Amino acid sequence: MTGQTVTGEAVRFVLASASPARLKTLRGAGVEPEVIVSGVDEDNITADSPGELARLLATLKARAVVASLTEHATVLGCDSVLEFDGVAYGKPGTPEAARDRLRSMRGRSGVLHTGHCLIDTNAKQELRELASTTVHFADLTDEEIDAYVATGEPLVVAGSFTVDGLGGPFVSVIEGDYHNVVGLSLPLLRRMLAQVGISWPELWKSSPRIEYDEDEAARYDDTRGGPERAQAAAEAVDSLLTKGGRVLELAVGTGIVGAELVARGNLVHGFDLSTAMLRHARVRLPGHVAAADAATLPIADRRCDAVVAIWLLHLLDDSESIIAEVARVLRPDGVFITTTEKSDAGRYADGRPPNDTRSQDALSLLVARAAHHGLILDAATTFPGPPRNTDQSPLYPLVRFRRT
Incomplete structure (x- = not known):
């Protein structure tokens, strides 16, 4: 790895x-x-x-x-x-x-x-x-x-x-x-x-997690589509947000998507576990990022208007705890916006085996688990990524769950 x-x-x-x-x-x-x-x-x-x-x-x-x-x-x-x-x-x-x-x-x-x-x-x-x-x-x-x-x-x-x-x-x-x-x-x-x-x-004993070193964090954005994909992701997320509220981004990474959301008029706070990633995020979102586990957020109940997770759930062995935590911190009528249906290719690229159960961002699984915690699917969109081996840009699904 x-x-x-x-x-x-x-x-x-x-x-x-x-x-x-x-x-x-x-x-x-x-x-x-x-x-x-x-x-x-x-x-x-x-x-x-x-x-x-x-x-x-x-x-x-x-x-x-x-x-x-x-x-x-x-x-x-x-x-x-x-x-x-x-x-x-x-x-x-x-x-x-x-x-x-x-x-x-x-x-x-x-x-x-x-x-x-x-x-x-x-x-x-x-x-x-x-x-x-x-x-x-x-x-x-x-x-x-x-x-x-x-x-x-x-x-x-x-x-x-x-x-x-x-x-x-x-x-x-x-x-x-x-x-x-x-x-x-x-x-x-x-x-x-x-x-x-x-x-x-x-x-x-802590659960397994991926930690990025300084070299990986420095080149992370370029290996994940750079500003082009971040802008496309932020535009799609912004279209699903309720204006005027505070946005919490889980696994904020280098802050590249969060900074784009700020540029569109949103107030964004971010959490991540990686020290190396947070060094970059603090430059883009000064004073608005901190180290925290997405499954154990240092936030009181019902305090967030929106929670965003871009390319996070597919990395997990079990997304249940994070969905429960999102439901806990969201206000009534707050929204959870997340990417969905990413294949196991990303796990292979990270040097990890495929998930031996169900993909943790599979839409059917997310809908069922979210419903257990009072989150109802109410909107969806897509956004383009950078072209791969052809001129065709892949489309990434983005879904919104609303807190009842």
Whole structure:
């Protein structure tokens, strides 16, 4: 591999949950899991008690994901249920249901149960545990409840509230593990991992990524079509942007596309992991670039009007975590614009083998994964690249997803 090195060693730890909060909790603890959504229909599952329901749902999720694997892994399934007056409450689904629940809960307390199921296919072990935390709710006014429901957050979380988001001010006291209320008990997970022979620090190993050296970064633009392709890409992206907002570019690279977007009147901030690339980007976008992983953005929830990713997803072994992170930082009605359907030729050119599963920028895969996180495909265009061996310029697809 000329000019590049592969750093880090991946740990095959799988989170069988679509929950952005659980993913964020693991990332905050230094763990970058592979996310595989189970597809279990939670609405048709019953159990003898709310706690047993949470544990059963976690087990079914973990088992469903394990059944889909072709290689060994350690899989964690989780599910949370709020027990209130002996009744199990999951996601309310509608504003009316969320409003009724919050009114009945105000000034009172409930128990948040989170079931954990850890399956290690190497050790051939399945562990099932339950963590329970008592939550005391503030005496909310009707106006506060209406405003909170209007944000949409209570509709998609167990018990109609969060402690780590907009609902945090409405929780007065927690008796037990805070992270369990968020959706995953870190101390419990640590103990479960130890039972299958995995120490917590083993999960701190970074995922593989490509790092460019100075020579590769210096010639990167010329080997990728130079200003001509950057201008074409920026023009196409600009046509899909909502004017007046802030644009976040993932894997900003040398900043060549970002600078073109700025020239078209956009305010652009960029993140990248490569130190060598960022040196070039800081010249083009002074004061507006920083080092960060696209799957762990240092941005609060719902702060971005637009997120752009040009020729990023096809490089990944799994695009799920980045799509989840994009959905987290986008405001309602914000947009995610990305290139799609690039072949494995780029992986060969970088000295890497082809993806042994599905191409991570395949449109059908992106549409399905985006929908899980509230992102709906609503526009598309193409832009020309530089001519190859003929006078014909290849066309690159560009798609836009909107945050619902």
